[in-house]
Amino acid sequence: MRATAVADWEVPRIPLGERFADLVQWLQDNFGDFFTAISEGLDSAVTSLAELLTWPPTWVMILVFALLALWLRGWKFGIAALLGFALLDGLDSYDSAMQTLSLVLLAGIVAVAIAVPLGILGARSDTASRMIKPVMDFLQTVPQFIYLIPAVIFFGIGVGPGIVATVMFALAPGVRLTELGIRQVDREMVEAGEAFGSSPTRILTGIQIPLAMPSIMAGVNQIIMLSLSMVVIAGMVGTPGLGADVFEATTRLQLGAGFEYGVSVVILAIYLDRITASMSAKSAVSRARRLAGAA
Amino acid sequence: MPSIQVENLYKVFGRRADEAVRGLLSGDDGTETAVPGTTAAVVDVSFDVRSGEIFVVMGLSGSGKSTLLRMLNGILPATHGRVQLDDVELTAMSARQIRDMRKRHMSMVFQHFALFPHRSVLQNAAYGLQIQGLGKHERLERARQALSLVGLDGWEDRLPEQLSGGMQQRVGLARALAADTDVLLMDEAFSALDPLIRREMQDQLLSLQRQLGKTIVFITHDLNEAMRLGDRIAVMRSGRIVQIGTAEAILTEPADDYVSEFVRDVDRARVLTARSVMDKPLHTVPSSASPDEALRTMDEQQLSTVVVVDETGAPVGAVQESDAREAVRHRRSTVDAAQRPVSRVRGDTAVSELFTAASGPLPLAVVDEHGTLIGVVHQAALLAALGEVERAPDRTEGEDR
Numbered sequence: 001m002r003a004t005a006v007a008d009w010e011v012p013r014i015p016l017g018e019r020f021a022d023l024v025q026w027l028q029d030n031f032g033d034f035f036t037a038i039s040e041g042l043d044s045a046v047t048s049l050a051e052l053l054t055w056p057p058t059w060v061m062i063l064v065f066a067l068l069a070l071w072l073r074g075w076k077f078g079i080a081a082l083l084g085f086a087l088l089d090g091l092d093s094y095d096s097a098m099q100t101l102s103l104v105l106l107a108g109i110v111a112v113a114i115a116v117p118l119g120i121l122g123a124r125s126d127t128a129s130r131m132i133k134p135v136m137d138f139l140q141t142v143p144q145f146i147y148l149i150p151a152v153i154f155f156g157i158g159v160g161p162g163i164v165a166t167v168m169f170a171l172a173p174g175v176r177l178t179e180l181g182i183r184q185v186d187r188e189m190v191e192a193g194e195a196f197g198s199s200p201t202r203i204l205t206g207i208q209i210p211l212a213m214p215s216i217m218a219g220v221n222q223i224i225m226l227s228l229s230m231v232v233i234a235g236m237v238g239t240p241g242l243g244a245d246v247f248e249a250t251t252r253l254q255l256g257a258g259f260e261y262g263v264s265v266v267i268l269a270i271y272l273d274r275i276t277a278s279m280s281a282k283s284a285v286s287r288a289r290r291l292a293g294a295a
Numbered sequence: 296m297p298s299i300q301v302e303n304l305y306k307v308f309g310r311r312a313d314e315a316v317r318g319l320l321s322g323d324d325g326t327e328t329a330v331p332g333t334t335a336a337v338v339d340v341s342f343d344v345r346s347g348e349i350f351v352v353m354g355l356s357g358s359g360k361s362t363l364l365r366m367l368n369g370i371l372p373a374t375h376g377r378v379q380l381d382d383v384e385l386t387a388m389s390a391r392q393i394r395d396m397r398k399r400h401m402s403m404v405f406q407h408f409a410l411f412p413h414r415s416v417l418q419n420a421a422y423g424l425q426i427q428g429l430g431k432h433e434r435l436e437r438a439r440q441a442l443s444l445v446g447l448d449g450w451e452d453r454l455p456e457q458l459s460g461g462m463q464q465r466v467g468l469a470r471a472l473a474a475d476t477d478v479l480l481m482d483e484a485f486s487a488l489d490p491l492i493r494r495e496m497q498d499q500l501l502s503l504q505r506q507l508g509k510t511i512v513f514i515t516h517d518l519n520e521a522m523r524l525g526d527r528i529a530v531m532r533s534g535r536i537v538q539i540g541t542a543e544a545i546l547t548e549p550a551d552d553y554v555s556e557f558v559r560d561v562d563r564a565r566v567l568t569a570r571s572v573m574d575k576p577l578h579t580v581p582s583s584a585s586p587d588e589a590l591r592t593m594d595e596q597q598l599s600t601v602v603v604v605d606e607t608g609a610p611v612g613a614v615q616e617s618d619a620r621e622a623v624r625h626r627r628s629t630v631d632a633a634q635r636p637v638s639r640v641r642g643d644t645a646v647s648e649l650f651t652a653a654s655g656p657l658p659l660a661v662v663d664e665h666g667t668l669i670g671v672v673h674q675a676a677l678l679a680a681l682g683e684v685e686r687a688p689d690r691t692e693g694e695d696r
Contacts, residue, residue: 188409194370196423196474197398210413284413292415292454 024150039160042106046159049102058089061098065271072278084267093242093264100241100268103159103231104224107166111223115171116216119178120204132175140172144230148237162239166230173222181215182208210284217280224276228269242268298346298478298510299367304376305340306362306534309333316375336362338534340376346477349504349511351525353518359534360514364482367512368401369393380478398427402471406483408463410455416442416466417451423474434473441473442466444503461492468500472507481513485520497523518557522546522566530554542566563681564647569640572649572680573661573670579604582611582631586622589614589630602660603634608667610660613637642669646680 028035053061062085070078088094122129147168151161185208193203209216235243242265249258307315315333336359344350354360365371367378369385378385380400388396402423410419421438429437442451445465455463464484471479485493497520504511515521521528522542529539530550538550546566549555578596580589582603593601593616603612612634614622622633637660638652649672652659658671 186407186409188405188407189411191365191370192403192405192409192411192422195368195397195401195403195480196426196470197394197396198426199394202426207411211411288413288415288454292452292457 035154039155043159050099053098104227107227111167111170115174119175122179123182136172157238162234169230170223170226174219177219181212185211221276299344300379302377306337347508348526351513351521351528353521354531358531401478402474402476403480404484408467420469441469479511567646569644570642610668
C-alpha cells in the first residue's frame, strides 16, 4: 500500500511560467509609460541613424565603407568591402542593410556601455563576480526567441523590442571578456602600481584597462556579432531591416529572395567582424610598438 | 636608529585568519594552523632594518619571504603585529596614508620586472614620479638621470620588450631609484636573470648602494646572492625567521640543522674572511730577539715558523726553524737576519683571495687597519675552512669578539 503511494508521488506542477507572466504584467501595469518612452526614443534614434547612413548617394557611402576597410586592414579588405557593398546595392538590399547596421550600432553601443562597467565590477569584486556570472549564463543560453516575448509586451513591435532583446542577448560575452581581460593582467603589474602609490582608480585606468584592451575588444567584437544575429531574428517582431526581409521571405517560402537577403546578412556580418577585430589590434601595447618603431 | 622595525608580524590566509593567529599566539606550532582552511605564511617575525644597510631575507619558495616583503609596504595587510617605518606605524595607516607613504618613502623592484608594456622605457622609469604628481618635464628629466645611473643611456624611447632581461631589470631598478625613496624593496629582483647577468647586476647594485646609501630589503632564495649582497641576512623557514646575522655568522655558527644544511653548498671561499679562518698569533718574537729565543719559542709551542713583529706590533717577517738554526750557527745576534718576508692581508679579505697570497710554506699575516698583527693564516687552516661546517665553531671559539 505504502510502496505504491510513494511510487505514484510526483513533483507537483510548479507555476514558474505563470508567475513570470504575472511579473511581466505587473511591470507593464506600473511602468508602461516608461517603457513606451524608451521604445520611442530608440525608434527615433535608429531612424535618424539610418537616415544619416542613406542620405548621401549610395556610391559615396560604398566608397566610405571601402576606405574605412582599407585604413583599418589594408587594400585587400578594402577591395573586398567595395565589392561586397556594391553587391548589397545590386541585390536591392542596401537600404535594409543600413537599417540593420543602425540597429546593430545602437544595440552594440548600449550593450558595450552596460557590459564593460559590469565586467570591471566583476573583476574588482569576487562577490559581484559571483552574482553576475549566473545572470550572464542565463542571458546567454536562453533561446534567442524567448527574449522577444517580454520585449514585445513591454515595448510593442518595431525597433524598441528589437534593440532591447538584442542588448540582453549580446551582453554576456562583453561582460565575461572584460572581466577575464582585467583579471588576467599580471598581478605583479598591478602590484607595481600599488607599490608606487597609485590609487585603485588610477591602476584601473592606467594599467588594467589598457592591458586588458585586446580582451575587451574581443568582447566588443562578440557583442557586435551577436547583435547582428539577434537583430535579424527580431525581424519577427517587426524590427525593420534585413531581418524583416528575411522573415517575410521565410513565411512566404520565397527561395530566391530568402537567399539574396541571407547573402546580404553574411556580407554585413563579415564586414562588421573584420572591422571590430582590427580595432582590437589598435590596443595600447600595439600603439606603443608603432611609436617605438618596433614590429 | 632602525629604519624599519617589524614586531611579531603574522600573515595568515583564509577566512578564519584571526582565529588561527590567536591559536599561533597561544602556542600552536608550524604553518599547520589548528584552524582548517587557513595557511600561515608568516609567523611571529621580528627584525629591525638599519638605515642604509642591505638586509637580505633568504628562504626557499613557500617560506613566506615574498609575503613578508609585501607586508612591509602594505600591499598585503598584516594579520597581526606591527610594521614601523622610523616612528610611524604602517600597520595602523589608512589606505590613503599607505599610498602617500609609498610615494614618499618606499619603492619596489619585482622578480619579473613588472614593467608596463605600453609605456616606453623612459615613461616606465618616470612612473613613480608621475604618481607623485611631478610635472612632465621634470619627471622625464629625473627618469633620464635614473636610467643613466643604471647605464641605460640611449634606450629611453624603446619599449621594455625590446630589451634583454638584464636591461629590463635595470629599468625596474631605475623606476625605483627615480622615485627617490629612502627604502627600496627588492623581491627576488635578480632571480629571473641568467647567472652571468645576475652577477653583473649584483655588482651594480653594490656600487649604486655605495653611492646612494639606501635602506634595502632584498628577498632571495639564492644563498650565494644573499651572502654577496647582505650586510645582514635573515634566514626564513616555514614562515619563521630561524636566524639573523652577517653572512659569516650564518656560515660559521648556523643556528640549527636546517641552516647548516642550507649553507652546505655555499661558496665558502667568497664569504669567509681572513679574520674568521686565522689563528690568533699567541706566539710572536720581537725583531730584537736572538735566533736562540726564536728557536726556543718554536720548540715550546711546537711550531715550524714564528712571526716576527716590530715594536708597534706590525709583522715584519717570519722565521722558519731551519733558518733559525742556520742563524744560530752563524752566530747572528738578532732574528731579523733569518726572517723571510710574509704577505700581509687585511682581516676582511675573502678566503678566495688568500689563496693567491699564500704561496710557499710561510703563513699569511693578518693585520688590522693600523697594520698591527691580529692573526696568522696557515695553509692548512685555509683548506680546512673550505671543508665541513661542523669544524668552524671550534676554530672561532679561540677568537675574542
